[in-house]
Amino acid sequence: MSELTRPMRRQDIRRENEKAILLAAEKVFAEAGFGGATMQLIADLAGLPKANLHYYFATKEELYRSVVQNIFEIWLQAANCFDVARGPVDGISAYIDAKMEISRRHPDGSKVWASEVMHGAPVLQDYMESTLREWTDGRVEIIRRWIEEGQMDPVDPRHLLYMLWATTQHYADFGHQIETLNGGKSLSDRQWREAKENIKRVILKGIGALPA
Amino acid sequence: MSELTRPMRRQDIRRENEKAILLAAEKVFAEAGFGGATMQLIADLAGLPKANLHYYFATKEELYRSVVQNIFEIWLQAANCFDVARGPVDGISAYIDAKMEISRRHPDGSKVWASEVMHGAPVLQDYMESTLREWTDGRVEIIRRWIEEGQMDPVDPRHLLYMLWATTQHYADFGHQIETLNGGKSLSDRQWREAKENIKRVILKGIGALPA
DNA sequence: TTGCATCCTGACCGTATGGTCAGCTTTCAG
DNA sequence: CTGAAAGCTGACCATACGGTCAGGATGCAA
Known part of the structure; x- marks a missing residue:
């Protein structure tokens, strides 16, 4: 080097x-x-x-902790897209873009994060109970407001968030499966774009946020 | 005993x-x-x-293999809901129900499966390249037909499938996170029902399969 | 009852792993 | 230039783990 x-x-x-x-x-x-x-x-x-x-x-634990915290930082950073937006279309679109970008650029980090949560978050439990919970509650409030303002259907905000997390994270965590089903090749630029567009369209239309 | x-x-x-x-x-x-x-x-x-x-x-490997294959069986079984259905509303609803039931009743199995895939499917690679691929291709064909028949919007079938897998699997793999955000308590019957209903409504409406 | 296949298990083994440490080299402030 | 602090590392250690095995217990067919 x-x-x-x-x-x-x-x-x-x-x-x-x-x-x-x-x-x-x-x-x-x-x-x-x-x-x-x-x-x-x-x-x-x-x-x-x-x-x-x-x-x-x-120790190995200390190293692992550092890795996990790194990811959590990136994760939180992307999460801010929600705040600047004025409505569900902007906010959710930006959030999906950001999270898909993370899945694409940091697949390893995403997997470590998934693994950590799957094993009961031994390292990040306190973060989840504080930072993550606060962030989530804040976003739930935003979504609730959007619903009140008639910008989208009355969808349970939490389950909507889970849906966003799940669909975007999936492209990192299950990337191997997706590649296998894609003929063993990783997704092209075009395919990533299509993935994002599909997710956005289905979810935004699904929550009634798209103009008819 | x-x-x-x-x-x-x-x-x-x-x-x-x-x-x-x-x-x-x-x-x-x-x-x-x-x-x-x-x-x-x-x-x-x-x-x-x-x-x-x-x-x-x-060996440990042999035991692990047995566990993973068990899950795969259950998984495939649930996957049949797709075939009997006449349209996207029936088919996708039933599939979501089945997969959510798996997430709820077999969270450990779901996690093992997720882990296996995340680590590159060392054990199940051949299954993924044969059984899973065939199943997926078949379902893609079904969805394509639904689109042709005008029963739903022209959504990329593969990304739709990924979305179904992701959203349902999420409730098992990230169950700990969901519980933490739920005040440390596991989801109640009612909350599971709400989760299913939310996913179904958003996706079915999102792909234009619900009657206006 | 008998003989045998199946079932069971405490004690043991080789290896791989996380971690330590004494002592070396390199940087840099004064 | 110099000495101390920071950076580096080969050799070593204790432990835990996957796996083995000899020999005992148990069910079962004949």
Whole structure:
């Protein structure tokens, strides 16, 4: 990585190594799960000796925690699309776009997140009970207002949110299945676009937010 | 389990033990993933010595394979709802009902299946390339016919199927998240019904299958 | 009752894994 | 230039895990 940047500053070293480790860890955790992942595998993928991993992350748990928190940050960031919007069409469209982009660009992270939740969120339980719950409650309120304003049908806001999460997350978590059914090839740009358009159209029409 | 059925027949012994082991394995694999699951844990949960597990299932892989195949059977069975139906409203409604029932009654199995796919389907790859692909292609054809007959909008059948899988599977795989957002309590009968109704209404209306 | 196949299990083994550490090299402030 | 702090790592350790096996218990057909 650095044939030319010979004299690397301390800060940079730390930042780059942590980044490389986190990236490798994300991939390995996604592919093997927490239990199946090994520090050796992560180290190899990051191109570092195993002992070096323990210099930056004391334990496997700590490393895992960092990976999961990283994803959660990205996740929350995308979630803001909801706020700026004036109505369900804008808001939900933007949110679907953002979440689909995450599924496409960070499939490993999405899988780690899914895995974490599936196993009872041992690491993120407190986040779910605080940050996630608050975010959700806020969005439920927004949707409720949209309904009151007659911008969409009276659909249960929570189940609508679950539907958005499910449909978008699916393209990351079950990406392998989708690829297999796609003749073993990953989705093309065009297919990703179609996926997004389909989801948007069905959901927006389904909640009565599209002009007749 | 058998204070009164003292003399247990060979057949029964085998069947009951295999059943107990598979049930325990399903739970442990769901909670810990393949890598995190241990034969000891499964044995304890099944109430048998570890060595006894290896008498019925030679290796951890073999046991896991059995669990995954079990789920796949259930999954395929539910998938037949599609065939008997005459139109999208009947077919998709029945399918959603069936898959939601699976999510509710077999959350562990659903998680194991999700985990298997997320990790690249090491065990079920061949099934996905044969059985699953055939089933999917068949259903795509059915949906295409519905579209031609004007029973629904021209929605991409594959993405519609993914949407059905995603939304229903979500209630099992992300059940913990849903429970947390539900005040830490699992969904009531009523809430499950609402979930199903919401999904059905949004999707059926979204694909233009509901009478105006 | 007898002989045998099935069922069962405590004790054991080799290996892989997470983690440690002593001591090395490199950076950099003063 | 220098010394201390930060970065690095090969070798090592304790443990836990998947799997084995010899030998005992049990049901069952003849």
